[in-house]
Amino acid sequence: MAALTREETEALIQEVLEVYPEQARKDRAKHLAVNDQSLEKSNKCITSNRKSQPGVMTIRGCAYAGSKGVVWGPIKDMIHISHGPVGCGQYSRAGRRNYYVGTTGVNTFGTMNFTSDFQEKDIVFGGDKKLAKIMLEIEELFPLHKGISIQSECPIGLIGDDIEAVAKKANKEIGKPVVPVRCEGFRGVSQSLGHHIANDAIRDWVLENRDGDESFPTTPYDVAVIGDYNIGGDAWASRTLLEEMGLRVVAQWSGDGTIAEMEKTPKVKLNLIHCYRSMNYIARHMEEKYKIPWIEYNFFGPTKIAESLRKIAALFDETIQAGAERVIAKYQAEYDAVIAKYKPRLQGKRVMLYVGGLRPRHVIGAYEDLGMEVVGTGYEFGHNDDYDRTIKEMGNATLIYDDVTGYEFEEFVKKVQPDLIGSGIKEKYIFQKMGIPFRQMHSWDYSGPYHGYDGFAIFARDMDMTLNNPCWKQVKVPWKTDESTKVAVAASA
Amino acid sequence: MPSVMLKKNAEGKLVFYVPKKDLEEVAESVEFDSPEKWGGEVLLSDGSKYYFEPINAQPDFPVTLRAKRLDSGE
Numbered sequence A: 001m002a003a004l005t006r007e008e009t010e011a012l013i014q015e016v017l018e019v020y021p022e023q024a025r026k027d028r029a030k031h032l033a034v035n036d037q038s039l040e041k042s043n044k045c046i047t048s049n050r051k052s053q054p055g056v057m058t059i060r061g062c063a064y065a066g067s068k069g070v071v072w073g074p075i076k077d078m079i080h081i082s083h084g085p086v087g088c089g090q091y092s093r094a095g096r097r098n099y100y101v102g103t104t105g106v107n108t109f110g111t112m113n114f115t116s117d118f119q120e121k122d123i124v125f126g127g128d129k130k131l132a133k134i135m136l137e138i139e140e141l142f143p144l145h146k147g148i149s150i151q152s153e154c155p156i157g158l159i160g161d162d163i164e165a166v167a168k169k170a171n172k173e174i175g176k177p178v179v180p181v182r183c184e185g186f187r188g189v190s191q192s193l194g195h196h197i198a199n200d201a202i203r204d205w206v207l208e209n210r211d212g213d214e215s216f217p218t219t220p221y222d223v224a225v226i227g228d229y230n231i232g233g234d235a236w237a238s239r240t241l242l243e244e245m246g247l248r249v250v251a252q253w254s255g256d257g258t259i260a261e262m263e264k265t266p267k268v269k270l271n272l273i274h275c276y277r278s279m280n281y282i283a284r285h286m287e288e289k290y291k292i293p294w295i296e297y298n299f300f301g302p303t304k305i306a307e308s309l310r311k312i313a314a315l316f317d318e319t320i321q322a323g324a325e326r327v328i329a330k331y332q333a334e335y336d337a338v339i340a341k342y343k344p345r346l347q348g349k350r351v352m353l354y355v356g357g358l359r360p361r362h363v364i365g366a367y368e369d370l371g372m373e374v375v376g377t378g379y380e381f382g383h384n385d386d387y388d389r390t391i392k393e394m395g396n397a398t399l400i401y402d403d404v405t406g407y408e409f410e411e412f413v414k415k416v417q418p419d420l421i422g423s424g425i426k427e428k429y430i431f432q433k434m435g436i437p438f439r440q441m442h443s444w445d446y447s448g449p450y451h452g453y454d455g456f457a458i459f460a461r462d463m464d465m466t467l468n469n470p471c472w473k474q475v476k477v478p479w480k481t482d483e484s485t486k487v488a489v490a491a492s493a
Numbered sequence B: 001m002p003s004v005m006l007k008k009n010a011e012g013k014l015v016f017y018v019p020k021k022d023l024e025e026v027a028e029s030v031e032f033d034s035p036e037k038w039g040g041e042v043l044l045s046d047g048s049k050y051y052f053e054p055i056n057a058q059p060d061f062p063v064t065l066r067a068k069r070l071d072s073g074e
């Protein structure tokens, strides 16, 4: 199918909006837009970070998911208590594939679920005593943990427990950092506020721990990787490139990260931000307080990797700049081969994306390296500044949808007929049943890494494997295959 | 009275960031911008205007300051 023109895309949006009652139509219209590259600011064309409409199928999560699931959860040597009823933590346990090194249950705890398992009596009489007891038990059972964070679920804010007081007391008793996080699920309109609250908790309870302590030997090449959650090993594939160009990665936030690394971050020379949405707050704070500059980078696909490596190197001296060129040259044969192999199989294919807060814009370059085109994109919980950064990445007249509803997404797909959709688990089976190849772009569909040059090879293979899979020819219903048509024609003759 | 985080970008221009509103704008002009006096009216590239109580020195950027919104520019 040929690309839609601006008028056609606008008409499509109007058509999709038609079924809504007036109020909902007005509201949703603000979240759907046709991309216009000439705009500098996204607020001229799209509204974001607003409460979802009641009655629609939104794909968002809650603030607890943003804090426990994203920012804090991957800090591997701390124990993160899901404070409240058992479900919030248990249903999300180990789902995000944040890889780490260590022995689970001994010195790392990433895939375990710790919860205070609230019962009725805890709601009625308060859960502070129980929380205090849990922390002492943790200290006894898992003595090698390096700290505890308390991740509040909805009831904590509702019943007014004083987790800060409990945390301070426990901190004295066990002599390790204890961090209360007020990330109750009802705060904010999506998981995004949870990221912000989690960042603020790091700022208030962790970052200052080593202020005034100069015992850590620094170098002029110290950097921190922030906002890489090591999904399927992403952070490792990124870190090797940075190290090869001569930088020293002092801390990884938060995939495969430790609390010691976070405490050392104020000593670095530059903060490198991958996921801007979830961690820009802490980067801005460190810039103000410790005068550490930060930059965003993108390690999806060779074009963006080279761009980012050079951008990072430009902030250092010639040795690092030469190092960046060396790294790009070293891997060139490798990624050229990947492109030579897969581009002919993927050229011209059209992709629609709908992911969280970063990838809707970050992965575009990687698809383009393979000759593919992204014709629609949108964020679950992006803000204005994310859409500002998206306009230039997307082609003119492409579709942009914010907090898309299940219905809208299906209708868009039916009309646009993309060759591939990249979104999450909740969307996967719907689109597969519609006969459209689908990749999960949150969990990499249990594959990965996708970051870095090593990741690009896997990314290309996965896209090819999905798109050109012979199974798509089999999903037609039996009465629509050539065979049955022939039989039907013969019978009616 | 929003809190505004101010920093200089690579080109030396003032960047204006209001966390609550995800507003990230470059400042077009600053009324007083000398080593002895800084502040006054700040005009952003989107047309909106803010006012900072003038101070007797350049702030140590990046820094968070309180500003008054003068007009929306729309």
Ligand code: SF4
Pocket: A062, A063, A064, A065, A088, A152, A153, A154, A155, A184, A185, A186
């Ligand atoms: S909204 Fe509340 S109850 Fe639901 S998962 Fe989030 S914290 Fe738990």
